Amino acid sequence: MNEQLVEQITKMVIEKLQTTKTTSTSQIKNNDEMPVKLFQNAPTGNLVVEKETANTGTDVKFVPIVSDKKQPEIKSVTKKTATEELTKSRAKKEEVLEGLRKQTPARIVVGRAGTRAKTDTWLKFRFDHAAAVDAVYGEVPSELLERLGFIQLHSKVVDKEEYIRRPDLGRRLSDQSIATIKEKCKRSATVQIVASNGLSAKAIEENMEDVYLSFEQSLKNAGIETGTTFYVENGRVALMDEIGEILQPDIVVILIGERPGLVSAESLSAYICYKPHLGTIEADRMVVSNIHKGGIPPVEAGAYLATVIQKILKYEASGVSLVKKEG
Amino acid sequence: MNLQATLGGITYTFSNLKEVMAKANEEKSGDRLAGIAAETVQERIAAKTVISNLLVSDIRNNPLIPIEEDEVSRIIEGDINERIYAEIKNWSIAELREYILSNRVGDRELKRISRGMNSETIAAVTKLMSNLDLVQAAGKVEILTTCNITIGQKGTISSRLQPNHPTDSVSGMLASLKDGLSYGIGDAVIGINPVDDSVESVKRLLHATSDFINEWEIPTQNCVLAHVTTQMKAIEQGAPADMIFQSIAGTEKANRSFGISAELIAEAKDLALKQGTSRGPQVMYFETGQGSELSAESHYGIDQVTLEARNYGFAKHFDPFIVNTVVGFIGPEYLYNNKQVIRAGLEDHFMGKMHGIPMGVDICYTNHIKADQNDIEDLGVLLSAAGVNFIIAAPMGDDVMLNYQSMSFHDVATLLQTFQKTPAKEYLKWLEKMGIYENGRLSERAGDPTIFMR
Incomplete structure (x- = not known):
């Protein structure tokens, strides 16, 4: 690289x-509220007095938090x-x-309430997780796909539940979709671009337009021919193998939503493979991940992908095979 | 070997040990994905019934993967003590379960029979046990191991501090490290997953953690969880490592897909003993998790609980300092939801302890699985009750490098306080000296990382 x-x-x-x-x-x-407070206000009255307890396993004495011993005086x-x-x-x-x-x-450095997290820290954490979960189960707006002119297809998966349980079905196109690409897509293109929501619809919504337009433009500038781009609902990365078999392009690029994290739920990955076919080994795929506004900005990512494509075309190999050929 | 059971007027017949072992499992999406799960709930119970009547010798005499084909099978078979096996070979698996749970049977007895059983037998009895069985039985076993310090004593729960950083920044890692130490985390290991698996990057992180440990005289051990070959190169080039880590699996073929073999692990151990920085004698760290063999397409049609048990048979051979299952990390196609993750966590911990290995758990979940922080808090409570050796903790449970959630520093402190347990003794003394612990729990000052700023 x-x-x-x-x-x-x-x-x-x-x-x-x-x-x-x-x-x-x-x-x-x-x-x-400072995250690290030097003291808490001591409670007054109605104290539940815990008794010191012995622990059989260690020689540690567990002294209750609220003890009946005299508390150190807090001077105002x-x-x-x-x-x-x-x-x-x-x-x-x-x-x-x-x-x-x-x-x-x-x-x-988030502070604590006893041994537990502070309320705002806890709720912020829960919100970020909620956003990640919603990204998995969200929908890609079809007007975005229409605007980009993507043909809309499906994997063999019927819904998100099945998508999650059956990765094997996400790696294959539905029979209807196979018929559609055979009828409508250009064969033996140099680069076939495919989009899929994968595990984050949000990733497509936020990044696809910028990545795709910049990638397509960069390829055009380099004089590299592209096929007919399509979108596959509920696809997995290895979907490119079947697409490679049917359309026989030199390279397949699949732009797919990543498993959301708490820092970003909208991260997109581009997986690239030279002449993928059923049985392609994972090590021959390459990935550019972390494409989102807080990671690799989508417009830059599109341009960068085009340089990766040029290299793959030069060596006629991707992934581990490319590393080997490069020496 | 009787593979038939009649329940509710229906006779269920299973064709071989592999099938009945798989169908006796509690529901797991991974077994379903492999196409080997019980079709109905009743069939599952019929399979459990068949297993309860099998003999210990039936399981040893019908290997799921023959020793000729697989080195993990060879290692497990080779480590069986024949005299102890002879004493228990005619026990049914039901009798074995009841022996394990008997009030007359404790730590010594369980460690003894452990040497007479193969991993598949331990997996078989696990399939007959309820969640509370698994908690109680595992709690009988105390496994002590020593790297720089000794961990595993009853009344303690140790923790791995996991200060990962998305770009391996040393100052970023140190910031999380200081924060975690101020909560009393880190007596099992300060263990970093690097983004960059290069020798240079691993050396940098090993030096940084080692320097920090020495500067503050922390009674713990360091580790950078790169591929075993990368760590070996780093050590050969003089980097200070207290132990060597590797992810392992339950078949030779799956191990090959991880780029390892028994020979390589033996070499790594040898190197850690000769050129590592710790006192030892335990210098290895392994991670496992149900489903990895299926994921690597090298599961031989065997269920994920049995394969997981074989991980522990393999691990035991190398006398590890710590082992943990990363339960909940692999994804919903193997463990679908909170219920399956909780069950797997308890199974893995019990099976590890029954093998006599120092078992910990990375109690965790990803964002596409049907579980949240509440669920792993539940599992944390269950495993604390079961006497887990150590658990893994990240700041607020959010690992910003691996993009998943585990226990938080707060969670570990809370479990210790709730169960009136402490970190390992040598570590506790240091925490008291630093003013982080007093009277067996967090001090007022705890949670303040400026303790580590001069």
Whole structure:
């Protein structure tokens, strides 16, 4: 691969991650509740007093959280200078914590309620998971596919439930769809582009137009001929094998929705294979993943894919076979 | 070998051991995908009934994959203690279940019969056990292992701190590491899944974790979970690794698809003992998970519980420091929902313990499976009750590199506090010294990563 390009893309990804991080953490910053609080307000009255309990397995004594022993007194800070100092040291600490958060998109320095997560942290997490689940079960708007002029086809899968349980059926076109591509699609094209929702309809909705138009344009500029593009509902990556057998293109590219993560539920992948056929080994497929606005931006991805295609055409191989030929 | 059972006036006949073993499983989408699951719920119970009447010797004498064809079979067969086997070979699988559950039988007795059984026998008895059976029986076994520190004591649950980062950034990894340590996580291992499986990247992460561990005198061990050959190269080039990791499977063919063999694992262990940085004697770390053999198209028509048991027979041979199933990661085509993930987690943990290996669990789920954080919290409670050796934790349970959810730092602290357990003793002392733990639980200061900033 072009090292400079990879470096550039990685840099872009990191920059994006950091910007997203800053926005999300600034909300926490504005919150009065500091993530790490030095003390909780001690409860007064009606204390349920736990007794110290012995644990047989270790020599540790478990002391109850609310003990009947005297609690350390919490002094209220009354002097103005002390308050100012406390505010200053808190601000400094928050700055340090912010520095840590900026290092990673992971959900670190989130504070705690006892041993549990804070309420807003927990709900944010649940929301991100909800978005990921909804992306799996969402629908691709058909006006988008019509606008792009994609023929709309189906795999052998009847619904999302079956898609999830039967990966084998997602790797084959329905009989009707086979008849359609035999009738309507150009054969032996240099590059056959296929789109599929895969595990994220959202990925298609958010990225397909930009990736596809930029990819198609870049191929045209390079003088590479493309076939008749179509969309397959509920397809899997290895669907390209059957398409390769029927249409006999040199290269099949399948643009497919990835399994959603919590950071992004709209990530798209492009799988590419030179002369795929039933029985193609996985190692001969190549993938450009993480295509979304927080990862590899879709327009750039389209242009990059065209350079990958040129290389595959030059060596007449993809994946591990390409690496071998390149030496 | 009687493969017939009559239930409710219907006679069910199974054609061979492979078929009855598969049909006796609790419902798993993976067995259905393989086309080997019971057709009806009643057929499933008929299969369990047949298994309950089989003898331990029936299972050994009818190998599912002959030793001539598969090195995993050879290893399992070769590790059986013949005298102990002779004592139990005429037991029915029902008797075996009742022996395991008997109040007169504890840690010593279970470890002893463990040496007389092959993995398929352990899988067979698992199919007769309810979820609570699996919890109680596994809880009898205490497996201690030592790499730098000793983990596995009763009354403890250790944890793997998993500070993964989407670009392997060392400062990003360290930020998650500090956060996790401040919750008392990380006594089993500080284990990173790298994005980039290159030797240079693995060396960088091994050095970074080792330096941090040394600087703060943390009684734990490090590991970077690249392919075994990559880790070996890194160690040969002088990188500090306390153990060597590898994902394994239950057939030789599936292991080949992972690019490994028994010979390679033996070589890796040898290298870790000679050039690794830990005290030992346990220096290996394995990950497993139901369904990987089917996924690699090398399952020989055998069900995923039995194949998973064979993983543990293979793992045991290399005397690992830690082993965990990544239950829930593989996807809904193998484990469809919360119910199947919970069942698999309990089965895997029990089967590991019955093999005498230090069994942990990555209690997790992906976003296309019908499960959420509540479900894995449930499994966390069940496994804590079952005495799991260690569990895996990521910040808020969200792994930003592998894109799946596991237990959070908070969850581990909560399970420990709820069950009145602690991390491993040597680690606990260090946590107290650092002011992260006091009186057996998180201190006021816990959760504050600035503890690790000078």
